[in-house]
Ligand code: HEM
């Protein structure tokens with residue numbers, strides 16, 4: 001299951017719900033209500049509003065917990081102890097990645113920095129989807145953990161605008177089967 | 182029900198006011214059309230239907246970003262001024278000074294881009310402006326920043342004048358926001374929403390502009406004394422604090438038009454309520470502290486800031502969904518509203534805002550940001566609420582105003598055609614961006630891979646429709662604004678308009 005497809009589905013559902021609300025009301029807007037109906041619908045509107053608030057609140061609390069209780073960004077000031085470490089330096093306009101071959105199946109710690117301006121270190125899977133990213137920033141080293149599941153040729157693409165040759169600022173990482181070289 | 186008069190007398194524009202307002206609106210329309218053509222050029226270059234060399238592409242991107250954000254600020258400032266002046270005393274000189282400083286700043290920006298070759302985008306992210314690699318010089322970058330400073334000073338002048346006017350009437354900004362009524366007390370039903378929203382914008386955006394001024398001055402010092410280095414992370418925080426607030430302030434200025442005008446077209450009153458005051462109080466806080474969601478991929482950032490970025494992004498949905506969108510919908514529900522250009526555009530604008538923040542909130546989630554950050558998902562969501570949201574608010578007031586001069590809400594055959602073209606074109610355009618983000622297409626790239634061109638082409642087609650509709654709107658509104666001002670008593674009442 002591709003993560004982006006899950007997000008896309010959620011967003012389409014969310015926007016669809018908003019759209020349904022608007023279409024429903026717009027369809028009704030031209031039909032004036034009499035006094036009694038207005039009073040009744042004002043009451044219903046308040047009840048519905050409270051429900052909307054409550055439902056969103058539950059979603060807010062549950063969603064925040066689900067997405068944050070295991071914090072998605074590794075601690076930056078601790079030893080991460082990953083079995084593989086890769087040093088990454090971005091500069092206008094190339095990547096220096098050592099080593100540029102890693103093994104699938106175990107975690108890789110990318111230590112990402114920049115020699116000049118801000119760059120974005122994004123890893124694209126062979127199918128063209130982003131699997132992880134972090135910023136490459138001058139004066140800082142960002143540590144990104146990622147475990148490749150499939151061997152193959154992954155693309156590193158700069159994802160923070162850095163001047164003229166930002167778009168072609170890409171290179172590859174080889175991911176080999178566990179134990180292979 | 183005086184408040185439901187469609188064209189009340191206290192909104193009529195006299196001599197100098199009318200000239201200034203026309204100047205704002207007509208300049209904004211011209212700039213919107215020009216910037217859209219710039220945008221279309223970029224989209225068609227990505228689609229490989231046009232060939233644009235990368236240095237020019239990034240100049241155009243810098244122009245489009247700075248130009249659109251600036252123009253939106255200019256236009257929504259006119260919206261805020263138009264309504265706020267009914268409730269507090271605003272000085273025309275401050276309104277005009279803002280215009281003059283804006284135009285001076287715009288000249289600096291245009292010169293720096295098209296003469297100096299500046300291409301470090303509207304976000305001037307340190308240290309890129311001083312590392313143009315031969316394409317532009319540091320002096321060019323300084324000229325660009327000077328342009329921002331001039332525009333910022335203009336905004337601050339306008340806000341200071343507004344703050345003084347509000348304080349004179351309401352005592353202090355907290356009372357103007359309605360804070361004393363949050364936990365009880367009888368809310369004054371005549372407390373103007375324009376004052377609540379205006380106060381929020383004045384507080385939040387003044388802070389944002391000050392943050393911008395600090396980082397601009399720091400960057401200028403670095404330009405002229407290159408040995409003084411800045412902390413790149415601090416600079417980034419300040420830039421996004423400023424940038425986020427500045428562009429979001431346009432929504433909060435623009436929405437005043439909806440609060441003021443919607444009840445006149447629906448014929449149903451739309452007074453302040455406790456949820457409304459709560460929503461503006463929390464929005465004031467949220468808009469000030471939500472900016473760390475732009476730095477979720479800066480792992481060096483303290484963890485608590487990233488958490489604030491996510492949690493506040495999610496929280497920011499409540500005021501929009503539960504209060505603004507819901508309130509607008511209950512206001513028009515079964516109201517017997519007749520559809521004319523202002524009413525159509527207002528409903529579209531609230532939809533654009535509410536629907537557009539769904540993908541924005543998603544992107545504010547750290548886990549999702551790990552794969553969506555800096556993809557075209559981002560222009561997807563912000564074009565959604567800027568193009569279909571804020572611009573529609575601005576257009577609604579413009580159409581309303583030309584209606585007031587013609588004594589009836591505009592609703593010609595051509596209008597009825599222009600609106601769906603704008604709507605459909607806009608939806609195609611933004612969904613093409615969102616789908617591209619879903620497919621991991623990066624944003625801000627002059628050269629796209631062949632695999633990415635299908636969404637680029639779809640987006641270009643949508644953009645062409647938007648440009649056509651906007652061109653028509655711009656001509657139609659300009660002609661309407663230049664007509665003689667209406668005379669005599671305000672004849673048309675809400676009931677006539679509502680039918
Ligand atoms: C027909 C209408 C429009 C078209 C065709 C258009 C096109 C574009 C394109 C192609 C980009 C670059 C996308 C990328 O990063 O790959 C862009 C970015 C942007 N647009 Fe638009 N746009 C339009 C309307 C607007 C409006 C109404 C606004 C609002 C105020 C706006 C504000 C921006 C901003 C702030 C950026 C970001 C610039 C940056 O990345 O530095 N655009 N637009």
Ligand SMILES: [Cu+2]
Pocket residue numbers: 118119120158159160161162163165166167169
């Ligand atoms: Cu780059």
